[in-house]
Amino acid sequence: MATFWICFLAFPLVVFKINANTRSLDTRWDRLYILAGSVFVLTFIWRFLLKRRSFDRLTKVVNEPHGSAPKPTWLTRLAKSRQRGRLLAVVLLSMCVLPFLSNPYMVNIVTSALIYVTLGLGLNVVVGVSGLLNLGYVAFYAIGAYTYALLGYYFGLSFWVCLPLGAIFSTLLGLLLGLPIIRLSGDYLAIVTLSFGEITRLVLTNLDFTRGPRGISNIKPPSFFGLNLNGTPKQFLIETVGFHPDMDLNRVFIYFIILAVVVLTIICVYRLENSRLGRAWLALREDEIACQAMGINRTRAKLTAFALGSTWAGLAGVVFASQITFINPASFSFMESIMILSIVVLGGMDSIPGVIIGAAVLILLPEQLRFFSDYRMLIFGALMVVMMVFRPGGLIKSVREVYIHQASDSKPEPRPVVTALSTMEQGAEDD
Amino acid sequence: MSSFMLELAQVHSAYGNVEALKGVDLNLSEGEIVALLGANGAGKTTTLASVTGLVSPRSGRIDFEGQSILGARPEYLVSQGLIMVPEGRRIFPGLSVLENLRMGAFLRNDKAGVEADLDYVFNLFPILATRAKQTGGTLSGGEQQMLAISRALMGRPRLLLLDEPSLGLAPLVIRNIFDTIRKINIDQKTTILLVEQNANLALNLVHRAYIMTTGRITLSGTAAELLNDESVRQAYLGG
Known part of the structure; x- marks a missing residue:
């Protein structure tokens, strides 16, 4: 059924091809068969996965009537295993060794992936932890990049001066923007931040001192104690x-x-x-009125989340500018915001390893799969839909630190206080 | 200077053009349990909201321990020991029971005191201790109400405002919760203002009560007086 429907929809796209030379319409029937076949197979896989999922749920309900913690999959186990420290060390070490073993291309794309990790982690504070949907995150990224580019262009300031400056500027801007809009919530906040992102881009395009759409080129790389790295140190390393x-x-x-x-x-x-602030953010995401009843200053907590999130964007922006040495407003389009948001959502809201994996998947995979580059957005969308159905919490769900409380001397016996309450089965709390 | 812990005098509050409170006078002495009774829309919740700073009154006077708290920010009031259990429980469904409780102690810095209070509420509601690691959303309605009260207790309240703790709960559970409220009042010397629709239950618990109708206090007195009052029995206790 789905096969026929999709074939019908895609028919004009796939089958007809305008031949510009002969000014005629070519038909490509063979493609229709391929499409029909692949959609047919995909539908079956889809059905199978859906069925397996509902079956899983059923068995889970039967086995664990109390609905305790879901069975840890290998991904969540990875996120909270005891060997996490060792794993981190291995990852870090291999990251350090990487540039000495691979080629310039690899280093470049891993650098951009790392920039996106920073952006994702920053946005995660805003969207994942605090639940403020920010669709104009790229604006703060642009502020960081332009801080370095402009200060370097006009005043010759170095990378190391601009790195903190970029962070400070975008934080200030975050505060400034946050003050009026933090009272908004949900859809309204999303719209305002979205337009803020676009306004920033348009301002950068139309101002004279930002050199408009021509952008700024020849941005200097960061200096390493004034040393020319490509001279003797490089010779030494090569040998x-x-x-x-x-x-x-x-x-x-x-x-x-x-x-x-x-x-x-x-x-x-x-x-x-x-x-404490982080817990306030989490609680704020859940229930604002209850938060006020707990004595949390709602406005202040939200504002700090918003501004702190922008700080990381600023940092990432400065590094970005120095990496690609040429920036113009087109680098900071709405698609970038969406990209960063996708990283957070795909990786797992409010989960640090999730965001890292998300960035790696979304930045490195397209590089490796250049073959599909025309369909990148299509695959993106499909990936998102599949994710939301099968792993709504993201690739790696967040595992928060467990706060423990040792009952001092009088450990309360779990006696059935009220019969009405003990109808639910006790137990299944331990893992 | 009055000797009351909380005193409201001629408080007027409004939502836009709709006047919800038309001059409310109310007072509580230290150590009392007082109920604020009335039907839907009488202004009970608005009265609480005016006290806790969620709604700013148009006019009138609200004093807490001799100090005006008119227009004070909610977080300041919490730090002063004036803590509300909001209507409909409003626990954090995604946080564990323990985390919920720790959120209640958000403004406190004395670690040992917080741990001691955790012990206290776990003794008060042993069921919460067995559910400590579960998320708040998986609790039953009664357990959630217990959690909401416990969470408020974690802030070491001196005046506890309870907004309809019996809402949507089974009679047996309500009795348990009301017994605990009395216990809190006796153990901790906590002054309690209880907002209720269930007049019969409330009057059996409290020392004094106020009855509200359409934004005004229409009747007040000790619980015994009100229980025997013919008009109250007619209107709220079912004859």
Whole structure:
């Protein structure tokens, strides 16, 4: 059924092809058969997965009537296993070694992936943890990038001065924008942030001192204590560790900078999430009125989330500008915001490993699958739909620190206080 | 200076053009349990909201321990020990029971005191201890109400405002909760203002009560007086 429907819809697209040379319409019937066949097979897989899922649910309900924690899959286990520390060390080490073993192309795309990890983690604070839908996140990213580009262009300020400045500027802008709009919620907030992102792009396009759509080129790479990295140090590396001769050491340096930024971000976000402020954000996402009854200053908590999220975008922006050495407003379109949001949603709201995996999947995969580049957006959309059906919590669901409380001396016996309450089965709390 | 813990005098509050409170006078002394009774739309919840700063009154006077708290911010009031259990429980469904309780102690910095209070509420409602790791959303209605009350207790209230704790619960569960409210009042010397529709139940618990109709206090007195009052029996106790 679905097969026929899709064939009917896609018919004009697939079968007819305008031949520009002969000004005639070619028909390509063979393609229709391929499409019909593949859709047919896909429908079966889809049905099978859906069925398996509902079956899983049923068995779960039968086995665990109390609906306790869902069975940990290997992904969630990965996220909270005891060997997490060791795993992290291995990942970090391999990331450090990577530029010395691979080619310049690889270093470049991993750098952009890391930039997106930073962006994703920053947006995660706003969207994932605090539940404020920000569709104009790219604006803060642009502020960071333009801070470095403009200050370098007009005043010759160095990367290291601009890195904190970019973060500060975007934080300030976040505060400024946050103040009026933080009272909005849900759809309204999304619309305002969306238009803010577009306004920022348009302003950058039309202002003179930002050089409009021509953008700013020749942005300097960050300096390494004033040393020319591509001179003697590179020769040395080529001779000792078999360094790739085409590699630009400045790029490798940027790679390490963004790696450091990512590590810093992870530490900060992790600490934040498990702090008092982080808990306030979580609670705010759940119930605002109850939060007020707990004595949480609603406006202040939301505003800090909004502004702190922008800080990371600013940092990422500065690094981005130094990486690609040329920026113009087109780099900061609405699609970028969507991209970052997709990373957060796909990876798993409010889960740090999730965001990292999400960024890796969404940035690295398209690079590897250049073959499909025409259909990238289509695949994206399909991926999102599949994700929402099968793993609505994202690739890696968030696992929060468990707060424990040791009952001091008088451990209360779980005696049945009220019969009406003990109808529900007790137990199944331990894991 | 009055000796009342909480005193409302001629409080007027409105939502837009609709006047919800038309001059409410009400007072509580330390250690009392007082009920605020009335039908739907009488203004009970608005009265509480005016006290906790969620609604700002148009005019009138609200004093907490001799200090005006008119227009004070909710978080300031919580820090002063004036804590509300909101209507409809409003626990955090995605947080565990323990996290919910810790949210209640959000403004406190004394770790040992918080742990001691956790013990206290777990003794008060042992069922919560067995459910400590579950998320709030998986609890039954009665357990959620217990959690909401416990969460408020975690803030060490000196005046506890309870908004319809019996809403949508089974009679047996209500009795348990009301017994606990009395216990909290005796154990902790917590002053309690209870907003209820279930007049019969409330009058058997409280010392005094106020009855509200359409934005005004129409009757007040001790619980015994009101229970024997013919008009109250007619209107609220079913003859």
